[in-house]
Each structure stands twice: as structure tokens, then as C-alpha cells.
Amino acid sequence: MSIHDYECVIGLEVHIELKTKHKLFCECDTTFGAVPNSQVCPVCLAMPGALPALNREVVEFAIRAGIATHCTIEPWSRFDRKNYFYPDLPKAYQVTQNFFPICTDGYIEIAVGEDVKRIRLERIHIEEDAGKLIHQDEGTLIDCNRCGVPLIEVVSKPDMRSAEEAVAYLRKLRAMARYTGISDGKMNEGSLRCDVNISIRKKGEDALGTRVELKNLNSFNFIAKAIESEFKRQVAVLEEGGSLVQETRRYDEKTNQTYAMREKQEAADYRYFPDPDLVPVEVTEAEVDLIRSTIPRLADERKAEYIKAYGLSDYEAERLTDDKELSDFFEKAVQATEHPKTLVNLILADVAPLYTEDTVDDLLNPVSLGQLTNLVAREDINSNTARKVLKALMEDDFDPESYVKEHELAQINDREALEGAVKLAVASNEKAVKDFQNGKESAMRSLIGRVMKETQGRANPILAETMLREAISVD
Amino acid sequence: MDYRSMELKEIAQALRDKAFSSHELTEAVFETIDAQEETIGAYITLTRERALRLADDADKRLQASEDLPPLCGIPGALKDNIAVSGERTTNASRMLEHFVPPYDAYIWRLLEQQGMVLTGKTNMDEFAMGHSTETSAFHPTRNPYDTTRVPGGSSGGAAAAVASGEACFSIGTDTGGSIRQPAALCGLVGMRPTYGLVSRRGITAFSSSLDQAGPMTRSVRDNALLLDVIAQKDPKDVHSVTFRGMSYTESISENFGRPVIGWPESYFDSGDLNPEVRRLLEQALSFYESAGAKIVPVDLKTLDASLAAYYIISSAEGFASMNRYDGVHYGRRAEDIETIEEMYIKSRTQALGPEVKQRILLGCFALSEEHYQDYYMKAAQARSLVTEEFERVFGSCDAILTPVTATAAWPLGSLPEEAGGGKYSNDRFTLPASLAGMPALSVPIGLNKEGLPVAMQLMGARFSEGLLYRLAARFEDEHGLLPTPEEVAR
Numbered sequence: 001m002s003i004h005d006y007e008c009v010i011g012l013e014v015h016i017e018l019k020t021k022h023k024l025f026c027e028c029d030t031t032f033g034a035v036p037n038s039q040v041c042p043v044c045l046a047m048p049g050a051l052p053a054l055n056r057e058v059v060e061f062a063i064r065a066g067i068a069t070h071c072t073i074e075p076w077s078r079f080d081r082k083n084y085f086y087p088d089l090p091k092a093y094q095v096t097q098n099f100f101p102i103c104t105d106g107y108i109e110i111a112v113g114e115d116v117k118r119i120r121l122e123r124i125h126i127e128e129d130a131g132k133l134i135h136q137d138e139g140t141l142i143d144c145n146r147c148g149v150p151l152i153e154v155v156s157k158p159d160m161r162s163a164e165e166a167v168a169y170l171r172k173l174r175a176m177a178r179y180t181g182i183s184d185g186k187m188n189e190g191s192l193r194c195d196v197n198i199s200i201r202k203k204g205e206d207a208l209g210t211r212v213e214l215k216n217l218n219s220f221n222f223i224a225k226a227i228e229s230e231f232k233r234q235v236a237v238l239e240e241g242g243s244l245v246q247e248t249r250r251y252d253e254k255t256n257q258t259y260a261m262r263e264k265q266e267a268a269d270y271r272y273f274p275d276p277d278l279v280p281v282e283v284t285e286a287e288v289d290l291i292r293s294t295i296p297r298l299a300d301e302r303k304a305e306y307i308k309a310y311g312l313s314d315y316e317a318e319r320l321t322d323d324k325e326l327s328d329f330f331e332k333a334v335q336a337t338e339h340p341k342t343l344v345n346l347i348l349a350d351v352a353p354l355y356t357e358d359t360v361d362d363l364l365n366p367v368s369l370g371q372l373t374n375l376v377a378r379e380d381i382n383s384n385t386a387r388k389v390l391k392a393l394m395e396d397d398f399d400p401e402s403y404v405k406e407h408e409l410a411q412i413n414d415r416e417a418l419e420g421a422v423k424l425a426v427a428s429n430e431k432a433v434k435d436f437q438n439g440k441e442s443a444m445r446s447l448i449g450r451v452m453k454e455t456q457g458r459a460n461p462i463l464a465e466t467m468l469r470e471a472i473s474v475d
Numbered sequence: 476m477d478y479r480s481m482e483l484k485e486i487a488q489a490l491r492d493k494a495f496s497s498h499e500l501t502e503a504v505f506e507t508i509d510a511q512e513e514t515i516g517a518y519i520t521l522t523r524e525r526a527l528r529l530a531d532d533a534d535k536r537l538q539a540s541e542d543l544p545p546l547c548g549i550p551g552a553l554k555d556n557i558a559v560s561g562e563r564t565t566n567a568s569r570m571l572e573h574f575v576p577p578y579d580a581y582i583w584r585l586l587e588q589q590g591m592v593l594t595g596k597t598n599m600d601e602f603a604m605g606h607s608t609e610t611s612a613f614h615p616t617r618n619p620y621d622t623t624r625v626p627g628g629s630s631g632g633a634a635a636a637v638a639s640g641e642a643c644f645s646i647g648t649d650t651g652g653s654i655r656q657p658a659a660l661c662g663l664v665g666m667r668p669t670y671g672l673v674s675r676r677g678i679t680a681f682s683s684s685l686d687q688a689g690p691m692t693r694s695v696r697d698n699a700l701l702l703d704v705i706a707q708k709d710p711k712d713v714h715s716v717t718f719r720g721m722s723y724t725e726s727i728s729e730n731f732g733r734p735v736i737g738w739p740e741s742y743f744d745s746g747d748l749n750p751e752v753r754r755l756l757e758q759a760l761s762f763y764e765s766a767g768a769k770i771v772p773v774d775l776k777t778l779d780a781s782l783a784a785y786y787i788i789s790s791a792e793g794f795a796s797m798n799r800y801d802g803v804h805y806g807r808r809a810e811d812i813e814t815i816e817e818m819y820i821k822s823r824t825q826a827l828g829p830e831v832k833q834r835i836l837l838g839c840f841a842l843s844e845e846h847y848q849d850y851y852m853k854a855a856q857a858r859s860l861v862t863e864e865f866e867r868v869f870g871s872c873d874a875i876l877t878p879v880t881a882t883a884a885w886p887l888g889s890l891p892e893e894a895g896g897g898k899y900s901n902d903r904f905t906l907p908a909s910l911a912g913m914p915a916l917s918v919p920i921g922l923n924k925e926g927l928p929v930a931m932q933l934m935g936a937r938f939s940e941g942l943l944y945r946l947a948a949r950f951e952d953e954h955g956l957l958p959t960p961e962e963v964a965r
Contacts, residue, residue: 042578046799048679049558053711081795085819092798271842273851276684276792279713
């Protein structure tokens with residue numbers, strides 16, 4: 001049997017750090033990157049007698065996430081204590097919602113090729129973050145600024161079947177977090193963290209295989225690679241007649257392999273029980289409705305709008321809305337042009353690829369890009385030039401029309417002006433001319449290239465081709 | 476100055492009449508401390524300098540105005556699990572021997588605003604786990620009525636301080652009886668208020684769903700006066716509630732009427748109830764009957780279940796409360812350690828006492844995945860049954876009168892009489908009220924033949940503190956205050 005006879009079954013547990021002003025149970029700030037241990041108090045340091053006071057804004061954020069992912073918002077949920085010792089956890093228990101989460105049974109839709117696939121969510125619950133350990137040669141330091149920062153954990157069903165699906169799901173989830181404003185979802189700052197549960201089974205089988213958990217994955221790229229690597233490993237183990245063990249593995253970016261993390265003697269028993277310092281969280285329907293009314297347009301809504309208003313394809317609209325920042329950028333740029341299709345071509349070709357996982361600010365002024373689009377649409381400049389100007393706009397903002405004039409970048413749409421360049425191209429490329437005349441269509445490309453070179457890239461490429469064809473056609 | 480025979484309101488009047496100043500009173504209390512503390516051992520930390528400073532502040536306020544809170548200038552003590560910023564708060568544990576909190580307990584803030592003079596932080600069982608104050612990591616406390624005997628616990632230092640005149644009043648905490656039982660053994664009035672009536676913020680958690688602070692005083696009126704001060708809603712304790720009734724002091728002078736007092740046979744016929752204690756309790760019942768109350772037998776079946784439920788729930792919560800004491804962030808850290816595991820194990824092994832370890836293990840067991848359903852969940856269900864039973868009973872009676880303890884104070888180093896329940900049998904009468912979150916008041920009803928105090932417990936529905944004080948005051952008015960140890964010795 002080969003790897004193609006196996007199916008990869010993936011479920012994700014994603015932690016999203018909520019950007020509420022204050023921590024979950026105290027009034028400390030949550031700003032990222034502050035001086036270590038400057039955002040702490042007796043509550044988040046677990047000093048004797050300190051009591052938690054629930055920050056209701058966190059509940060609102062969790063409900064926003066639940067609404068945006070089609071969850072049932074539970075009218076009654078509860079906090080539990082998850083007991084374990086670790087130096088970054090001053091209370092020696094994490095407050096979480098083990099037994100009664102605030103959101104249940106939702107879903108997220110992802111694009112898989114031409115199709116839409118629904119990934120079911122089991123639950124979203126609220127919990128508190130732990131601090132950070134900083135390992136140094138002299139010893140380990142503890143930064144408690146993150147202790148008690150609110151998180152939601154989004155737990156999917158094992159509905160994904162490939163690394164691409166897993167990444168598509170994560171992109172969608174991150175977009176949800178940004179669209180709803182609950183988090184900036186930055187993997188590099190740890191505000192979006194993902195554990196992958198992965199198992200394999202023979203295609204056509206229903207039973208789930210032995211599950212392996214992958215931890216410490218800090219970019220979409222590595223998540224995809226880790227899944228692929230782990231899938232291959234699991235297949236190899238079974239193909240060699242071995243069996244898989246339920247374990248936690250770590251992905252090493254350098255070797256592109258997963259490694260078993262030090263195994264504990266026995267499975268951890270967290271001794272969950274309801275936190276007696278807190279009361280259950282009660283949410284009314286009116287409250288949910290109010291929150292629903294404040295949620296801005298989400299990805300799916302924007303997508304439908306783009307298709308309708310601008311005549312975009314499903315694919316184009318999906319790419320634009322996949323990322324909230326990109327979608328916001330598009331919405332600002334489209335205000336400055338009458339040519340949305342041209343704008344989208346420019347964005348998807350030259351801007352979208354530059355939006356990385358953690359881009360938050362605009363890469364260039366969207367209004368300037370709209371104006372640049374107009375120049376392209378009016379054939380004032382060709383696409384080569386447009387790309388050059390766009391690059392320049394990322395360095396420094398300016399008015400594209402004046403820039404084009406100033407730098408003499410305008411497209412040459414005038415036959416007479418091109419005459420000389422066409423003649424020169426024909427005269428100095430005998431071989432290409434012959435090849436073309438012998439039916440080799442591709443030879444035309446090098447001739448056009450020569451015209452472009454002669455005109456510093458300003459020639460209207462379509463006009464250039466027409467003129468070249470006229471000049472060298474045999475019939 | 477005979478402050479020891481004075482009630483708080485009399486002391487307050489004397490301060491206003493300039494019979495003596497707060498400074499003089501504070502000096503007098505510290506003279507008593509100097510004379511007796513070596514024997515009694517009521518305190519872990521004495522705050523003499525702070526006390527004199529607070530007394531001088533109070534004297535200035537008293538000079539300037541007569542319209543001041545009654546507590547202004549009166550020296551009192553706090554149990555050492557109540558945080559006072561800048562003072563050690565050890566919880567009678569080696570673990571926190573040098574821990575100085577940078578924050579105040581909410582109730583200390585309320586008391587400080589009144590002008591209370593803090594004499595010190597009193598001895599207790601380690602982390603409030605125990606009922607004789609012998610599990611204190613530092614020293615035992617002796618019962619002022621007989622210094623060969625225990626003062627009870629866990630608020631034993633707080634009780635002994637008041638009984639010996641080393642403080643005019645004290646604030647203790649009660650998880651399963653830790654105010655009521657030492658109050659009973661030291662001849663004081665001790666109130667465990669309705670759960671939520673007094674803020675827990677800044678009071679070291681033992682078992683969060685059970686812990687409540689309350690006053691320990693010589694008289695019922697003193698007690699009501701203090702509860703009036705500390706029963707304030709704290710916006711940062713989620714369980715804290717506002718009770719909008721009349722003040723407890725006022726409610727004492729309300730018409731006595733014909734209250735119905737329940738008499739639970741199961742509490743009286745539980746085998747180990749000392750005959751002399753039983754006799755005094757029956758006399759108290761007769762007194763109430765003669766005073767116009769209606770005495771009715773009530774059927775309470777949950778006494779034994781309460782014992783098991785209490786120890787499972789309090790130990791489970793205590794387990795989680797204690798795990799933060801791991802030597803990492805504050806508190807005692809063992810030396811000569813190689814790994815983090817070793818640091819945890821050695822620090823905790825060295826700095827926590829056997830009683831605390833036993834409760835941690837019990838809680839750890841009851842919460843384990845394997846035993847959660849059979850222990851923790853069952854205990855939680857039993858707790859609901861206890862609460863329901865009391866709600867039913869309080870539908871037909873106003874208060875219930877029971878023993879606080881089966882015996883008077885027992886000798887240091889020994890266990891209270893065993894009666895099936897073993898080591899814990901002497902606190903079982905106080906556990907049901909804790910589980911149900913109801914108020915319960917320990918009131919002295921006399922001395923036994925050996926001159927040791929005996930008490931009754933008055934329990935009521937949630938927020939019935941006013942009624943309980945009224946009942947207790949009626950008894951106290953008729954019988955007078957219990958003689959102080961000094962008076963008994965004379």
C-alpha cells in the first residue's frame with residue numbers, strides 16, 4: 001500500500017489571545033511587549049487572599065467569536081480550575097471552562113478548490129493565559145505580564161483532511177478574530193497559537209486512528225509542513241508493521257521532522273473542579289442580540305457583496321476577504337477608482353502576496369493605488385510600469401499621475417512614435433523573424449521584448465505586437 | 476483602668492468622656508500582653524508601634540469630634556490570615572513566615588477607617604486547618620481559662636487574646652467552625668455570618684466556598700457592633716452581598732416576641748455529647764421557653780453526612796488553594812535544589828506541616844479523575860441536601876439551638892473524646908451551617924464544674940444575624956457576661 005491509500009484526519013485546538021484592555025480577572029493591562037513583570041498585581045500573582053473579579057468584556061468577546069462561527073451561545077457556562085504545577089502559573093491552577101463552555105456546536109466554511117467545505121467546531125471556551133519563561137545561561141526568568149491575559153480556545157472537530165485544509169481553516173479563523181476585533185491574531189507575538197491533533201486511517205474507514213498532538217507551531221507555513229511530515233511518518237510506521245502511540249510531538253523546522261516530547265509516566269490528571277471564587281456566567285438572549293448587532297460585516301458577507309457590486313469571481317472575492325486587512329485595503333482603494341476589476345488584478349498580483357500572516361498596517365496608501373488603477377485602465381501606463389510605480393508607492397506615497405509624467409513613464413500608444421522601435425526590432429532579430437515566419441508563434445515574444453527594451457518598457461504591448469505582425473507577416 | 480470588664484460601647488463612652496485616652500488604653504492592653512503573652516501565646520506578630528501610632532491618631536480624632544465611629548481608638552486583633560499591608564501575614568506557616576503583603580484585606584480597611592487600633596496578628600492553626608491551634612508552625616496557644624488546655628481553633632489565638640484581655644475584640648475566620656468552636660472553648664461570643672455577608676478579599680483562602688470572617692467578642696452587643704462594621708458589600712468579591720436590614724445593634728432591641736426555636740434531637744443524642752454540656756444546653760432551652768419562645772423538636776438527618784461532605788469539599792478546595800505555595804514566586808524556597816521538581820518537593824515538604832499535607836492529599840484524592848464522581852460530586856450533592864434540609868426546617872422555625880462542641884476545652888496534646896467520628900468529631904456540630912452558608916452564633920451559657928466555658932450554637936436562615944443576636948442578647952441580659960478567667964481564678 002502507498003501513502004495514497006491513507007487519509008489524514010486533522011483537528012485543531014487554537015488559542016486566540018483577546019485584546020481586551022484588562023486581564024480576565026484583574027485590572028492589569030494586557031499590552032504586548034511591556035517591561036517584564038510591570039503588568040502584574042496580587043490577583044495575577046496569586047498572592048494569598050487575592051480574589052478574581054470577572055472582566056465582562058471577555059465574555060462579550062467570546063460571544064462575538066461564537067456568533068461569527070455560528071455557535072450556540074450557552075446561557076449558562078462556568079469556570080473550572082485546572083490544577084498543575086508550572087513556574088509560569090502562579091496559582092498552580094489555570095481557570096478555564098472545562099465542563100460548561102460558553103459556545104458550542106459551530107462551524108467555519110473554507111474553500112477547497114472550487115468547493116466550500118464546512119469544518120465543525122466542538123466548542124469555544126474562555127480561559128486565562130500563563131506567564132512566560134525566559135531561559136538564560138544563568139537560569140530561568142519568569143515574566144508574569146501574560147498571567148491572566150484572556151484567551152479563547154477554539155476546538156474543531158476532526159474534519160480536516162490535509163495541510164491545505166488546516167491552513168485554510170486557520171486563515172479563516174484568524175480573519176474571524178480580526179473582523180470581529182477580538183484579537184490581532186499574530187502568530188509571531190503568540191496571540192494565535194495552534195495545537196494540531198493528527199491521526200491517519202485507510203481511505204474508506206470510519207474509525208479514527210491513534211491521535212498525535214503537535215505542539216509549538218508558530219507559523220502557517222510550519223503548520224502545513226509539520227502536518228505533511230507527520231502524516232508521512234505515521235504512514236511509514238504503519239507500513240513497516242509498527243503501531244502508533246498517543247503522544248505529543250514537537251516539530252523541528254530545521255530537519256522538517258516531528259519528535260516525541262519527553263513522555264510523562266502517566267497521563268496528566270488535572271483534577272478539574274468548579275472554581276469556588278467565581279460564579280457561573282449567565283448570558284441573556286437580549287445580550288447576545290445586542291452583541292450580534294455590533295458585529296461588523298464578516299468575511300462571508302463581504303465576499304457576497306464584492307461579487308455582486310464589483311462583478312468579481314468567487315475566487316477573487318475569497319482571496320480578498322480571506323484577510324481582513326487586505327479586504328479593508330481593497331475597500332479603501334476601490335473608492336478611488338471606477339475600475340474595480342483592474343484594481344483587483346493589481347491587488348491580487350502585486351499586493352496580496354505581500355500580506356503576510358502578521359501584517360496589520362496598510363503596505364501602501366490605498367487611495368494612491370486606486371489612482372494608479374485609473375492610469376492602467378485608461379491605458380496611460382502599461383502593466384509593467386504599473387508594477388514599478390506600485391513598488392515605488394510602497395516606499396513613499398505620491399500622486400501616481402504626476403509621478404508618471406515626471407518620470408516619463410506614460411505608455412506609447414502612438415503608431416508613429418513606435419515605428420522606429422519596431423523597425424529596429426525587426427532589423428536586429430533576423431532569426432526571430434524567420435522563426436515566426438516559419439510558424440513559431442513564440443518568437444513574437446522576443447520581438448515584443450525588444451520593442452519594450454527600446455522604449456524603456458513604455459510601449460503599448462498590444463500595439464507593438466500589431467505593428468510587428470504587420471511588418472513581418474508573409475501573407 | 477478596668478477595661479477587661481467593659482463592653483465596647485462602654486469603652487467608647489469612656490474614651491469620649493476622657494476617662495482614659497486611646498493611648499492609655501492601648502498601653503494597658505500591651506501591659507496585659509507583656510504580663511501574659513508568654514503563657515498564653517495568642518499572637519504571632521505584635522504590632523505595638525503601629526498600635527500606639529493608631530491610638531494617637533484616634534486620640535486626636537476624639538479630641539476634635541465626638542461624632543466618631545464607636546470602634547475609634549479601641550485595640551483589637553486580627554487572625555493572621557487577614558492581610559495588613561506592611562505586616563507579616565504568616566498564616567501560622569513556615570511557608571509564609573516572612574511574607575509581608577503589599578495589600579490590605581477589605582475588612583481591615585473598613586476597621587481601620589473606623590479608627591480601630593491593631594494590637595497584632597493572632598495565632599491559628601496552619602492555614603486555618605485544625606481545631607486546637609496546635610498545628611501552628613510557631614507555637615501553641617493556651618486557653619486563658621485553663622492554660623493546660625487548648626483554646627480551640629483554628630482562630631484559637633484570636634479567642635485567647637480576647638478572653639485574656641490581650642485585645643478588646645478580635646476578628647477570626649470560620650471555614651467549618653473556626654470562629655464558633657474557639658469562641659465556645661474560650662467563653663466568647665463568636666459569629667459566623669451568612670456566606671457572602673463579609674468580604675473574603677485579602678483573607679487567605681483555605682476553602683473559598685466556606686470561608687467567612689466574623690467577630691469574636693466578650694458580649695453579644697460587642698459582636699453586633701463589629702458585624703455592623705465589617706458586613707459591607709465588596710465589589711471585588713463576587714460572593715459579597717448587600718443585606719439591607721436594620722443595623723445588627725438596633726435589631727437587638729427589637730421586640731423579642733414569641734420566636735420558634737428548633738431543637739434537633741440528632742444533635743443532642745449523638746452519643747458523645749458531654750452530660751454537663753447537655754445539661755447546660757437544656758437549661759438554655761428552658762430559659763427561652765420561660766422567656767416566651769416556643770421550643771419545637773426538629774428533625775435534622777444530615778449531621779453525619781455533613782462531616783464527610785465538609786472534609787471532602789474543604790480539602791478539595793484547600794488542595795487547590797495550597798498549591799500556589801510552591802517556592803517559586805514568594806514564600807519559602809528550599810535551598811540546595813537542582814531541578815524545578817526538586818524545588819517544589821523540597822520547599823513544600825520543609826515548609827508545610829503534617830495537617831496541611833494531610834488535607835492536600837485528601838483533596839488531591841477526592842478530585843482525581845478516578846474518584847471525582849464518588850467523592851467530590853457526592854459531597855457536592857450532600858451539601859445541596861444539607862442546604863435544602865435547613866431551608867425546609869427554617870420554614871417552620873426561626874432558629875435552631877444546638878451544641879457547639881461535645882465537650883469543654885481539652886488538654887493540650889490530647890484529642891477530644893472520640894465518638895465514632897474520630898479526630899474530627901468535636902467540630903461536627905458547626906459544619907452543617909458552614910455547608911449551608913447560614914449564620915451561626917456561638918454564645919457562652921455557663922462554666923462547667925472545672926470552670927471551663929460551655930456554649931450554645933444558634934443557627935438561623937441566611938441573613939438572620941439580627942434575630943440570632945436578639946436571642947443571644949436575651950440570654951446574656953438574664954445571665955450576665957461569663958466571668959473572665961481572672962474573675963474565675965479569684
